[in-house]
Amino acid sequence: MGRIIHLLIGAALVAAYFWATPAHLWQAPPLLKPAPQGRMPASDHWRMTFASDADTTMVHAASMVELPDGRLRAFWFAGSREGASDVAIHSALFDPRNGSWADEHVAVTREQIADQWGRYVRKLGNAVPVLDDNGHMRLFVVAVSFGGWAASRLVVLGSDDLGTSWQFEDALTTSPFMNISTLVKAPPIRYSDGTVGLPVYHEMLGKFGEILRLDPQNHILGKARIGHGRKAIQPLVLVDSPTHAAAFLRNEQRPNNGHLYQSHSVNGGWDWQPLTYSRLTNPSSALGGVVIAPGHWLLATNCNTEERDDLCIRETRDGGASWTPRWFFHNRQAWRDDQMQPRPFLNMIDNELDKTVQVDNPARYLDRVRENKCRRGECTFQYDYPYMLRASNGDLHVLYTWNKAAIRHAWLRADGGGA
């Protein structure tokens, strides 16, 4: 009898080995799926408008996704201040046919996530959408149960009506230590088998980037690390070909030399070269970007080493060997060392409002800017967290945080026409 049990246990061990081997391991690893090649828009005329309505005091960290009919759906978090319990994920729709944004609305609240997940949620943060081929939309949201952003977890919400209503789907387990310290910022990448690569980053003990490969049911099929130690966060991954991708990361080294980090993968994103400094100056702030064609990339970011008081788009046509600033949306470096009094500051903001089309209530935006950016008689500019998208018709779209008061939309039409 003892011998039979002994043999049975041995057989069970071998059976468990085969049983527990995930099915995807028996398949060839997928390749990256690059976006179709495009052309640079002929015009330099960016049309500026606001995606948000200044309904809340603070807004931040916008993202967007193109819908099958060509409209855009944008997301950002909004509330009384960053990290406050009233922060929710807001959303709005942009229709390029009439060039206008619909009213913003609350898409997801922390109470909704807590109720449907069955866990306490203290605050919400960045949100990144993914539209699957079957029309199902997923929203990856940073949720925190305790502590600060270092204790972040990623939850997934799903929508079958292109982002109008949301249901909690899953919480991703991405770290072995209390599943904390995983955040999301940059757009997803796609693989040849329909799975999605979600660039994420950690910022607790280590500050580094990763790519999570997810199937449509939100199962994590694999994870690739970009960087290590306490160096860099918020990886932006630009896919050039089925095997080659470049990643640019926000430099979090202390002291900081003011340059973005970069890394490359030549095997479909499974392994990444050690981080090196890029030629791109940046004051440790977030970045967005798109691929126009292999080696031809655009990167939206702050273009100096110190402050978030400018915002530009840089272009490379040689895979990052050389970069040129192509467009400046803002450049307030000349005022950086001045103590900006509220009156001249708000006059300059008013000027930016004049250049923004379809602003319903400029005074409200002005108030929001004052609330966010003026303290004790001194004001500062802030243009950051760009999220860039190249639409299927070739149009370029950038959403970014405008003085923490609004989500500003910059739109460059591929056909060169004014909007």
Next chain:
Amino acid sequence: MISLDYLLAALVLVAVQLRICAPLMTRRTRAVLAVLVFVWAMLPWPWGLAGWLLSYLAGFSIATGLLALLAIQHRIVGHYWLPVGQLRAVCIMLVLMALWFYPMSLGSSYVDPYALGFGNFGFATVLLLVGLFAWVCRAYATCVVLVLVQGAFALDLLHTDNLWDYLMDPWLVCWALGWLIRDRILAAGARLPEEEGEPAAPAQDCPLAARAEGQ
């Protein structure tokens, strides 16, 4: 959302409650209180304790759940089923592995052992070899834990997709470290009468079976 994660958290809570109450209550009272704590823990969030525990600590591994079950059985029935020698070997292995696993997984190097848990032939083979070694040593408890862990992973019973999370968690490592410290203290206490003329324990061939008796 009631799930196996909830059940494991409830078992851990009951085990901790029994550990605290053991010296203070009769066995019957302990058991009644354990049932109450279990039911309270299993209530849906926000009423149940398990939801709150999971909100802060994330999830528990299958191994922790099995250990909690054994601890509950020990405190209620009074019989300790797990062979101490195997437990000691596993605790040492867990703590040593954690010293390598957690710093690497949390970003100290480009190598990410946690990524192996999402599916890797090498990792699965190492687990098989560990299991076969335990099997050769007739350390069946270790074998059973490994089989249950991998079975639960194959059935996708926890919220995680990572085999490491089924196998171990930081709280299991903390418990193992505590158990080893306590073991050393008890061993040091037992050595005193031994030095006064009591016979020493017989040596064993297999490390997993060594010092399987006692305590």
